[in-house]
Amino acid sequence: MVLGSAKDIVEHCGVPRFVFSDFPLGNSAGKPNDPESQLDTLGLALDTLETAQSPATTVQSPQTWSKDVKWKADFYSIANLSAAELAKRRAEFDQIKTIGQGVRDQTMPT
Secondary structure (H helix, E strand, C coil): CEEECCHHHHHHHCCCEEEECCCCCCCCCCCCCCHHHHHHHHHHHHHHHHHCCCCCEEEECCCCCCCCCCHHHHHCCCCCCCHHHHHHHHHHHHHHHHHHHHHHHHHCCC
């Protein structure tokens, strides 16, 4: 079972069961800080595990990120971000990469 937001990529990989949420990348388990959205997504995933009749089954979540579809253009645009916000996001990303590299280095055989 895969929960995802990149439908074309996940379906291309040919996963057995897929719940697609038309949300920004990184939010495939539901909306942030919204337990109801997250529980609904989990429930849909569990239902899909029970009811899928064939491999490569994709189920689309009925949830919407926003009533206005302009979020898709705005979400990934850096045009509206200040230099300070860009620097903050870059620093957060670099910190996450460092943590990931540390985990990789601890778990990979030498």
